[in-house]
Amino acid sequence: MNTSTSITREKILATAEQLIYQNGIQATGMDLLVKTSGVARKSIYRYFATKDEVAAAALNARDVRWMNWFRAESDQAPDARARILNMFTVLKGWFESEGFRGCAFINTAGEVGDPQDPIRLIAKLHKQKLLAYTLELCEQLDIADPDPLANQLLILMEGAITVARVMGDYSSADNAQAVARLILEKHLAAEA
Template sequence: MDNTDTPSSARQSLLDATEALIYAGGINATGMDAIVKASGVARKTIYRHFATKDALVAQALRERDARWMRWFSEETCRAEPGPARLLASFDALSSWFATPGFRGCAFINAAGETGDPADPIRIVAREHKASLRAFLLQLAIEAYIADADALAGAWLILIDGAISVALVTGDLQAARRAQAMARCLLPTFFAPTTKELP
């Protein structure tokens, strides 16, 4: 029996439980029985909302993308616009790495569990990275970076590298190390006449 009051609340409980379970233990290790138990939503109700487990997981990841990007943007944009804001992206990561529930990037983790590039879950992971890169590009443009597109690509690699190192090795300083590399790299993206650096 569902312990939720309306179809919309049942759906949200289902998505919240699915996201938490797959982030903590992985997609393949999370069975439908665990999702039913954690969400309190009956199996037949689940399949009224989502035709397959993959569809459920993909939607849970989309919701995580929206929430994570909102958080990352808000944390990063606490700094003044310009190079300082670009570097603040690593301060946001550093605070995230120190949280007890940190399990790396949910989207890298999910992509690693899917073999087919056309898999709906892999597509959501790719969309997340595109959203993150677009945000970084916006920051680079606001900072008057000459080659903003190249900087956004480099920043994405540094961010994902820091996340992966923090997860695999437990190095909570990975974001600080990536930030130091980014600081050294930053002048190479400015126009030759630009004098002002952080």
């Protein structure tokens, strides 16, 4: 792929991602993508056979970028316990950022009924990656069974994201962090 081709493809994906995050998949048609990106319809179809392919590629790109950002921000804390709690601080900063519209993966998965649809599978993969990162941190705590703790923390994060989006309550990250602190203390005390 030459540089010009790569730039055009990235422009299509960046525009599609922005439109999908703002409006959802159903409201993001090819006409809007053409108009917003400034890329001709014929050129878009040179890279992607359907709107669904554009959406899937855009969501895959968002997954990579979001996970890299989330890990880098969360990992700024000095140890695993602090990183776990910092995940909620990072989420709150995201909630308070301009243009926050909730989780793109929760939003798009809600638009698709078929659990085997590529969009739903991308959303599931994103949540599996978030769980894997959380489990990685829990394993560093040196507790006997880190899996239940990682699953509990994932539910707290997902709940905080949903409450922030649906209710506009960005303190949901603080509330989830407080519960995470209690759960962490319980798991660590069981090991002592």
